[in-house]
Amino acid sequence: HDLEVAENGAQARDALQEYFHLVLLDLKLPDTDGITLLKEIKDRYPTTEVVIMTGYSTVKSAVEAIQLGAYDYMEKPFENLDALEAILERALSRALARRELRDDEELTRRKQVLKSVGFVAGEREKKQR
Numbered sequence: 001h002d003l004e005v006a007e008n009g010a011q012a013r014d015a016l017q018e019y020f021h022l023v024l025l026d027l028k029l030p031d032t033d034g035i036t037l038l039k040e041i042k043d044r045y046p047t048t049e050v051v052i053m054t055g056y057s058t059v060k061s062a063v064e065a066i067q068l069g070a071y072d073y074m075e076k077p078f079e080n081l082d083a084l085e086a087i088l089e090r091a092l093s094r095a096l097a098r099r100e101l102r103d104d105e106e107l108t109r110r111k112q113v114l115k116s117v118g119f120v121a122g123e124r125e126k127k128q129r
Contacts, residue, residue: 004020007030008029008030008031008032009029009030009031009032009036009037010031010032012025012029012037013037013040016040016041016044016045019045019048020045020048021047021048021049021092021095021096021099022048022049022050022051022088022091022092022095023041023048023049023050023051024050024051024053024088025037025038025041025050025051025052025053025070026052026053026054027052027053027054027056027061027065028054028055028056034052034054034065035061035064035065035068038050038052038065038068038069038070039068042068042069046069047095047098047099047102048095049071049091049092049094049095049098050069050070050071051070051071051072051073051074051087051088051091052065052070052072052073052074053073053074053075053076053078054073054074054075054076055075055076055077057073057075061073071087071090071091071094072087072091074087
């Protein structure tokens, strides 16, 4: 898996011109807040999983992040790196599964559209007989 590091919201937005399966997002960025960026990510890429991290945890920000679609919300500093790794692995697995499901649904939808206008292989020949 490729890793992209962004030090602020502007760099993150530039990087997010491409799809990522997983984003580890800090709530406090020099030029924006993580909640705003979380909304942008989930609006643009619904299958991307976002794990929020913060050194300034509040119940309000945790609830808001989860309601907006964050996979998890973690406090810094990370005392248990094994737990962090496990969370990131689960989030990545979920993102990959969601993306695959979305791709399958899109393929099925396209086949249905093509079939409805007679473009699925074999359909045209059947109609001519």
